[in-house]
Amino acid sequence: MSVLIVVLMVIAIALIFDFTNGFHDTANAMATSVATGALKPRVAVLISAVLNLVGAFLSTQVAKTVSSGILTEDGKGLPHITPVLIFAGLVGAVLWNLGTWWLGLPSSSTHALFGGLIGAAIIGSGLSAVDFSGVLSKIVLPAVLSPFIAGAVALIATYVAYKVTKLAEVHGAKRGFRHAQTVSASLVSLAHGTNDAQKTMGVVTLTLIVSGYQATNTGPQLWVILICGLAIAAGTYTGGWRIMRTVGKNITDVESPQGFAAETSSAATLLISSNLGFPLSTTQITSGAVVGAGLGKRLASVHWNTVSKIAVGWIVTLPAAALAGGVAAWLAGTGPIGLVIVVVLAIGGGGTFVMLARRHPVSQHTVNDDSATATGRPVVAASASAAS
């Protein structure tokens, strides 16, 4: 089988993953701005899409080290990894991302990506292909710490914002908070763009390197940067309304001072952690900040039912994507027919989630609906509010 065909398949599935990454993570930055009415839904996703595209061009540092410390390296590169395994890992990541999107769960696309790759690597060449201490310190620990750090900071910030402005009753306070919220949310979007688009670039570059189309220790090529940036921006623009409703409306009903506090905390946590050399995870930061902002207002209700479902989703994401990636790697490893079966299953599985989502669509018009009246049954919060 021609290496070129597999490489092209990897690039195709990588772009699909990048697209799902875009709409999956729009909610991270923009959910609170949409929920408070600071931005119209279409405007919010447009700003986020443009900033993600800009972010993709700003830096390629993350792309160069995407797998370092997680997949085992030797002097020359990654001895255990083949393009077929990368393809299988990406299939797992895409399927998990689509599944969590259908459920409206803000799970981490990065975890899905690494989960898929780890599963495929283990099946393809054994446990030694994965650096488990790296997985612990670079993926698990940041994910566990992020929501608590960002949540605690957002809680205090929200309390202060309400206290100083007399519950935002002073003249012009609500409008001021809405404007400020838009600005800090945009900063989160830009930071997201400089991180997540690069992860796909890194995977594509890795594939080109392991298949001999690119020299080792070189950065992503311009066309890779371009197509990855465009894919994540296009995904972002389609809007992950299902997840946005969960974050903006169903964790807690976000008001503008809370949105401002949450986005400022998210932006600060994101920028400070990555600049101090201990990068935390965006999804976990922003969701944690919304919970903190909910707690920071007196008598505000946080729907713990929704929060616990999100938390379960976070715990399951990496192993589930690893399982999917592992199964795909096992099938694809049996030969060309196995690879074709993986492609068919991936299209079938992905198509199923899209069809399921269409039965109860969440659009830009219903993104702010109260979950009790909304039709999106599978969206986590619909059942959360039914229970409370």
Next chain:
Amino acid sequence: MSTSLLAAAAAASTPATGFLGVNWSSIAEVCIVTLVATVVIVTVFSVGLRLLSIGSPDDGGETATAGTLSSRPVGATLLGYLCVGVGGAAVLYGIYLVVPLFHQH
């Protein structure tokens, strides 16, 4: 300015890995710096909004006519804009941190 304040702060702390191969002191540092930065920014911005509301129609129960706007004390208004400006400066510093071109040689 070739290096950022944060990079300098990071360099100042000893990069020792401890329990579970994790640099716990850098985590503590992230927590403290994030908390202080966020609370300072949010507080200053909120105080700015409060100052800008002084003398506005809703404040002190005056009727909302165009004339009441002129009763805004100049000092509070200027200070208010200064506070909001601090928020703007924080955003600019944030962009500076996001874009590596700005702080790499």
